[in-house]
Amino acid sequence: MAVNAPVAPAELKSNLNDPLVIAEKIKAQYPTAVEAANAQGIVVQGEQLLEVARYLHDTPELGFDYLHNVTSVDYPDRLEVVYHVSNLARGGTPLTLKVNAARQDPAVPSLVPVYRGANFQEREVYDMMGVRFLGHPNLRRILLWDGFEGFPLRKDYKEPYYEDERKPFGTRWDQGHHVIAEDRNPWHDNVKYPASFDAVGYKPQRDTVRTVGAEDAVATKLRTDKLVLNIGPQHPSTHGVLRLKVTLDGETVVAAEPVLGYLHRNHEKIGERNTYLQNIPFTDRLDYITSMANNLAYVVGVEKLMGIKAPERAEYLRVIMAELTRWISHIAAIGFIYNDLGAFYTPLLYGLEERELVLDLFEAASGSRMMCNYMRFGGVARDVPEGFLDKVQYLVTERFPRRMDELEAYMVGNELFTARARNIGILPRDLAINYSAAGPVLRASGVKYDLRRADPYSIYDRFEFDVPVGTVGDMHDRFTVRIAEMRESVKILKQALAQIPAGEIMTGKKNYQIRVPKGEVYGRAENPKGELGFFMVSDGTPNPYRYHVRAPAFINLTALNEMVVGHKIADLIVILGSLDVVMGEVDR
Amino acid sequence: MAYGLGLVKGLKYTFTRAMKTVAGDFKHLGRRYDETLLRERQSVRGTGIFTVQYPEEKPAIPENFRFVPFLVYEPKLDANGKPVIDAQTGKEAINLERCTACGICSKVCPPQCIWIVRATTPEGKPKPKPAEFYIDIDVCMNCGFCAEFCPFDAIKMDHDYELANYERHISHIFDLKTLMKPATYHARIHPLDFKREEDDRKAKEAAKAAKK
Ligand code: SF4
Ligand code: SF4
Numbered sequence: 001m002a003v004n005a006p007v008a009p010a011e012l013k014s015n016l017n018d019p020l021v022i023a024e025k026i027k028a029q030y031p032t033a034v035e036a037a038n039a040q041g042i043v044v045q046g047e048q049l050l051e052v053a054r055y056l057h058d059t060p061e062l063g064f065d066y067l068h069n070v071t072s073v074d075y076p077d078r079l080e081v082v083y084h085v086s087n088l089a090r091g092g093t094p095l096t097l098k099v100n101a102a103r104q105d106p107a108v109p110s111l112v113p114v115y116r117g118a119n120f121q122e123r124e125v126y127d128m129m130g131v132r133f134l135g136h137p138n139l140r141r142i143l144l145w146d147g148f149e150g151f152p153l154r155k156d157y158k159e160p161y162y163e164d165e166r167k168p169f170g171t172r173w174d175q176g177h178h179v180i181a182e183d184r185n186p187w188h189d190n191v192k193y194p195a196s197f198d199a200v201g202y203k204p205q206r207d208t209v210r211t212v213g214a215e216d217a218v219a220t221k222l223r224t225d226k227l228v229l230n231i232g233p234q235h236p237s238t239h240g241v242l243r244l245k246v247t248l249d250g251e252t253v254v255a256a257e258p259v260l261g262y263l264h265r266n267h268e269k270i271g272e273r274n275t276y277l278q279n280i281p282f283t284d285r286l287d288y289i290t291s292m293a294n295n296l297a298y299v300v301g302v303e304k305l306m307g308i309k310a311p312e313r314a315e316y317l318r319v320i321m322a323e324l325t326r327w328i329s330h331i332a333a334i335g336f337i338y339n340d341l342g343a344f345y346t347p348l349l350y351g352l353e354e355r356e357l358v359l360d361l362f363e364a365a366s367g368s369r370m371m372c373n374y375m376r377f378g379g380v381a382r383d384v385p386e387g388f389l390d391k392v393q394y395l396v397t398e399r400f401p402r403r404m405d406e407l408e409a410y411m412v413g414n415e416l417f418t419a420r421a422r423n424i425g426i427l428p429r430d431l432a433i434n435y436s437a438a439g440p441v442l443r444a445s446g447v448k449y450d451l452r453r454a455d456p457y458s459i460y461d462r463f464e465f466d467v468p469v470g471t472v473g474d475m476h477d478r479f480t481v482r483i484a485e486m487r488e489s490v491k492i493l494k495q496a497l498a499q500i501p502a503g504e505i506m507t508g509k510k511n512y513q514i515r516v517p518k519g520e521v522y523g524r525a526e527n528p529k530g531e532l533g534f535f536m537v538s539d540g541t542p543n544p545y546r547y548h549v550r551a552p553a554f555i556n557l558t559a560l561n562e563m564v565v566g567h568k569i570a571d572l573i574v575i576l577g578s579l580d581v582v583m584g585e586v587d588r
Numbered sequence: 589m590a591y592g593l594g595l596v597k598g599l600k601y602t603f604t605r606a607m608k609t610v611a612g613d614f615k616h617l618g619r620r621y622d623e624t625l626l627r628e629r630q631s632v633r634g635t636g637i638f639t640v641q642y643p644e645e646k647p648a649i650p651e652n653f654r655f656v657p658f659l660v661y662e663p664k665l666d667a668n669g670k671p672v673i674d675a676q677t678g679k680e681a682i683n684l685e686r687c688t689a690c691g692i693c694s695k696v697c698p699p700q701c702i703w704i705v706r707a708t709t710p711e712g713k714p715k716p717k718p719a720e721f722y723i724d725i726d727v728c729m730n731c732g733f734c735a736e737f738c739p740f741d742a743i744k745m746d747h748d749y750e751l752a753n754y755e756r757h758i759s760h761i762f763d764l765k766t767l768m769k770p771a772t773y774h775a776r777i778h779p780l781d782f783k784r785e786e787d788d789r790k791a792k793e794a795a796k797a798a799k800k
Contacts, residue, residue: 163700167698167700168694168695168696168697168700169700171703172695172697172700172702172703173689173694173695173702173703173704173706174689174691174704174714175705176694176702176703176704176705177703177705178703178720178722178724178761180724180757180761181727274698277696278696278697278698279698280731281729281731281733282698346602353638356638357632360650363652363653364650364651364652367652367653367654367732367745368653368654371729371730371731373731373732373733381732381736385650385651385652394632395632399632406601409597410594410598410601411598414594414595414597415595416594416595417594510736510737512692512695512733512737
């Protein structure tokens with residue numbers, strides 16, 4: 001597998017992310033494969049997609065080893081499946097591949113044989129858009145239940161409580177006599193079942209339990225049965241409403257499959273009904289621990305499309321908020337891992353105490369502790385109040401370093417922890433890349449890839465900081481990488497505080513009717529959990545035509561099975577903890 | 589490293605933390621639920637116990653804090669410039685609503701929970717005044733957009749967060765009467781914002797006067 005940096009001449013190196021250059025290369029190999037190519041991306045012939053992907057992935061000088069994102073767009077005449085791939089060592093803007101499929105019974109080849117990270121993402125596209133992926137190992141619905149009828153992200157699907165294609169709704173003004181939503185659309189008319197479905201007699205399918213094969217029985221001299229155990233959806237150790245369907249042999253995990261969708265609300269459909277501006281508070285609710293960072297990723301994407309930039313002071317404020325968020329997200333994650341290990345709540349609450357202080361600051365600046373809604377296109381909502389920066393200064397120079405020293409002294413050095421964490425849940429480097437793992441999970445496996453360095457956004461190119469990486473990719477590494485990243489965040493915060501200028505916090509006037517030019521964009525930022533991406537298609541109206549979220553926690557879960565097989569069930573809980581999933585983002 | 593040292597270290601750490609809370613508790617002897625002590629405990633320099641004994645103690649509310657919106661009106665003033673209290677409602681009497689029923693807040697609201705009926709003159713012409721104004725506060729996501737984009741400073745975010753109730757279909761649909769709060773209240777909870785708005789307004793008026 002092409003993992004290491006392929007050696008390419010310097011002048012070629014930058015070219016290799018250019019779709020036109022790549023399109024020529026593909027044409028040379030597969031003359032009929034390219035349907036069209038422009039600066040936005042390459043449209044590939046459906047039947048040849050797998051070969052093209054293999055070519056891009058396996059050719060050493062191209063080495064597109066990482067699949068960022070799979071999604072699809074519903075156009076009136078076709079469905080378009082969109083892929084974003086890149087080479088991690090090269091970094092830069094990802095290459096966009098597109099495949100067209102008919103709206104009637106759409107099917108495209110699955111990319112799972114090349115990129116295992118496509119597994120859950122293709123299932124999501126199937127679930128939401130109804131595109132079948134030929135050759136996918138397990139093509140079932142992932143966020144919705146198996147009996148669900150319809151494909152909710154298609155433009156002709158109307159959700160419960162449907163009112164209008166786009167907001168603002170005409171019934172609110174100027175004759176807005178209030179109606180309670182439930183009265184307008186009572187539940188019984190609202191739930192749509194498939195025509196053949198009998199809601200009263202419905203029995204969920206039983207998970208079949210396999211018994212041990214004869215060879216296994218001979219090897220272990222024991223006849224044991226395999227057992228299917230459901231952990232969650234209501235379980236403190238699954239970090240929200242996540243269900244893990246675990247097959248066990250004794251105490252050893254044979255397979256683990258996350259069952260998702262308990263918190264699904266179709267964020268993307270809501271987002272397509274909303275205007276661009278109205279989406280900002282909704283992004284708060286993705287990963288609700290890191291709302292400031294979500295805001296940032298979204299506004300960075302839309303700003304790219306609009307071609308505007310925030311003023312200096314606003315950029316610094318954004319970085320300060322994003323790095324504080326990273327710090328608190330990591331300290332909470334670390335606390336939760338200890339919780340999963342059996343150190344009930346003490347380390348977690350020590351972490352949450354620091355988090356409270358930062359949330360106090362967020363509240364003072366934005367008005368809300370967790371649902372900050374602070375960033376705007378071209379700036380931030382309001383300047384920080386007096387004394388805010390001094391408090392941050394005190395936190396980063398005095399309090400945070402002290403906390404991190406303590407953390408390292410009594411937690412990382414603790415031999416109980418080392419015994420539980422070393423060589424548990426190893427995700428080797430190749431697999432981490434192939435599974436599209438992101439953020440601390442990817443870096444713990446030894447891949448030095450951080451968007452703040454690889455494809456700098458905002459003003460991250462101005463700061464001095466390292467990208468810490470692990471060596472083995474075990475749980476211990478995922479833990480220590482987070483602590484190291486917290487130290488780097490403090491470094492960035494100190495620099496930002498020293499450099500922050502006075503001045504404007506908003507480009508142009510406050511405007512609620514934002515015009516976004518036609519086009520598409522994949523905007524992304526390095527969130528505490530990994531690469532949070534927003535893929536948006538604008539048709540020039542105030543509402544996005546397509547709005548897709550690349551949720552890092554969701555894609556990181558793809559690799560869970562790989563990490564837990566062969567470990568004890570108690571380790572499974574901790575390994576899940578070390579992925580640091582937040583269900584608000586996973587289920588969307 | 590001797591085995592078990594990490595464990596001892598850990599226990600030492602938690603023990604120290606526990607002792608700090610005990611010390612903090614002693615400070616509160618005879619001064620239970622003391623406001624200054626609470627603020628001290630909660631500040632970035634605070635140590636010891638961190639929890640807040642709600643509802644006896646309440647965390648400080650920063651000026652920017654946003655909960656559900658309210659509408660601002662100018663109270664009637666008597667000869668001395670003091671607001672007149674309406675005997676019927678016990679609230680300050682309404683002189684002038686700031687809201688012009690322009691509908692911007694209801695358009696910008698992400699969950700579309702603002703409903704406005706514009707007033708009309710007897711002849712049926714629209715009047716810049718709301719006849720009805722509803723906010724479904726259970727649908728409201730407390731985003732603050734309405735307050736941010738209202739061009740007349742007529743809608744502001746409230747600080748009162750204790751709104752629990754037994755049902756949601758009557759008491760949680762705020763109508764014009766519930767939403768209306770005097771400008772004096774706005775000035776009290778948002779002193780800096782209020783001052784900025786007043787200064788802006790005066791500057792604008794001065795500019796207008798200078799033009800003439
Ligand atoms: S934006 Fe302000 S003035 Fe316009 S309707 Fe809303 S509250 Fe009234
Ligand atoms: S705070 Fe946000 S959600 Fe609530 S009424 Fe105002 S605009 Fe609507």
